[in-house]
Amino acid sequence: MTSAAPTTESVRPTSGLGNRARKARKALSNPWASTLAVVIAVIWTVPTVGLLVTSFRPELDIRTSGWWTVFGSALQGEGVFSLQNYETALFGSSTNMIDFFVNSFVVTLPAVFIPITIALLAAYGFAWIDFKGRDVLFIAVFALQIVPIQITLVPLLSAYVSLGINGTFWTIWLSHSIFALPLAIFLLHNFMKEVPRSLVEAARVDGAGHVKIFFTVMMPLLTPAIAAFGIFQFLWVWNDLLVALVMGDLRTFPLTVRIAELAGSRGGDWHVLSAGAFISMVVPVIVFLALQRYFVRGMLAGAVKG
Secondary structure, three states, X not given: OOOOOOOHHHHHHHHHHHHHHHHXXXXXXXXXXXXXXXXXXXXXXXXXXXXXXXXXXXXXXXXXXXXXXXXXXXXXXXOOOOOHHHHHHHHOOOOOHHHHHHHHHHHHHHHHHHHHHHHHHHHHHHHHOOOOOHHHHHHHHHHHHHOOOHHHHHHHHHHHHHHOOOOOHHHHHHHHHHHHHHHHHHHHHXXXXXXXXXXXXXXXXXXXXXXXXXXXXXXXXXXXXXXXXXXXXXXXXXXXXXXXXXXXXXXOOOHHHXXXXXXHHOOOOHHHHHHHHHHHHHHHHHHHHHHHHHHHHHHHHOOOOO
């Protein structure tokens, strides 16, 4: 009895994709590659560690010695750390970052929720509602991602002035929402397209309309994608300087504007600037660490279909 020759379909995964997977696994598990990754991580982290240490050092120590000297002092049992820099940055009469810190939350949270809400509805329409010109309109929305923010600032600001809302939080919320919608719609649309059609058809057979399908079928499955874009948008808005500086005023300026002003007018006060930098960093770090697993899942889920 002769055995049948293996078919092309049975050989291809092993010889093609399987070989590439083994090569990638071997390359990633190589000791030299692991060592290089560790070295790059350390080099990348050292400046941040130096800034963190500096933010806790007294002003006189910062001016007279490098941040790395604290380790020798700590081994000798000398007290080298203090919270005075953070107190000065947050509540000092010439800095008073606490008000700008609150403004950052007031700016960021609506600028995250508004585009997510609009993009969810638009993405569902593009993914599951068949209407004339759908593909052309989706391509147009996707193409808006390449429009530079800088060329839209003057027209937007002129429109806000004519509407009488310039200098308010609304200008910043609307600007960030407009800039974020193309990416949000694209990401959420790709994620929705991965939902099995049979699941949607089953809901339709049971009498569910678009509203019920959206809330009962889609929304429970969209948590990774929503979290992925939410993190991305939160980090973008929280760290933004350009839009806040152009569209806002002293009543609406977030923390980034205040830190930029300190860097320009008080460039020698490193103890205040280093503390202010970490005050600005702590919230994005917490948000990212808390939702990083959703971020990775959401970005990968939206990367295979278009």
